[in-house]
Amino acid sequence: MKELKRRKKLKQCGAEEEQLVHKTEPKKKKQKLERTKKVEEEVEDLTAEERRTLERKLKKERKKEEKKLMREAGMAVRKEEPKKLSGAELALEYLARWSKKPNEWKFQKTRQTWLLLHMYDKEKVPDEYFSILLDYLEGLQGSAREVTMQKAEALMKEYDSSDTEDPGLLEKCERIRKVLQLLS
Template sequence: MGKNKTTSGKREKKKQQLAVDASEAPVSKKKKQTAEISKESDTEKPQVKPEDPFNIEDLTPEERRVFERKLKKERKKEQKKLQKEGLAVETKTEPAKPSAGELALQYLESWSNKSPEWKFQKARQTWLLMNMYDAEKVPAEHFKKLLPYLVGLKGSARETTIKKAEEYMKEYDNRETEEESDEQRTERIREVLQLLC
């Protein structure tokens, strides 16, 4: 039994020593702040305004969530207030991007005006070559500007354009009835073939 008393006495002394060491050990700033905040009551906590320069990183996760919720509520209140006053709140909407057709026609315009900003773009040229027979996609004024552009075609683009025009011409020659839109298309095909052949 004497042995048990000495072991339990040693344990007690170790526990006391650890408690003394822990109280003397330096406490990190974050632990001090957490301890101080937990001591304060909810009514004593200072109200943080969104305008105040405040380091959010110093807050505990729960305090951070509360702070962010308050900010969100205040923003919503401001938006509602402005809407009631008749001032439309600008939302983050990106301006509509121009379609591929619009970009291709702008590309053609830039080329025809010999603009110094003009730069060859394969995608724009491809769109123009694929849609040049469609009067709705490429209006007559743009088609007139496209013809001189076609003169400068080289390599496979030129060969492919000629082949497609010949195929379209054979297809239209085999048709018995022609509509008005078909006549415009046929006329465009003839112009392209005369120009490139």
């Protein structure tokens, strides 16, 4: 049964290559196709490992040929890599999952650390997420809770001593106050 599937795959490979032959460079393609057919005839005498190796080689050649055809046609040959999310996006997604889907949520130290470091920055943690973050901070335990409270107190003292009326600073102070009230 497996051997039949392999033969079908090899025949399909031959059919695909035959289609390519008719599109471009007929002479070279026909020669290559003839070599492939000879190889397919010899496949029956090969062991399973040799057959797999041969199939891999044929697949590699097909891909190489496809890329060549794409280049000749003027199309860009580029692999699209999946978009990687930034640390901020991952942390905010983590927070949203905590609030909306608690059964799918799993604690991640790196995400919590990022949130605790950037929670006062309105650009990194928008207001809609900050309210969720405050709920999250209620469950904060151990040294993370203590350190967060100490840092908030230190920042509050620092900002109280400064005389600037910067709106961004006032927003940070407001967030710090909220965190201090919550953790006290």
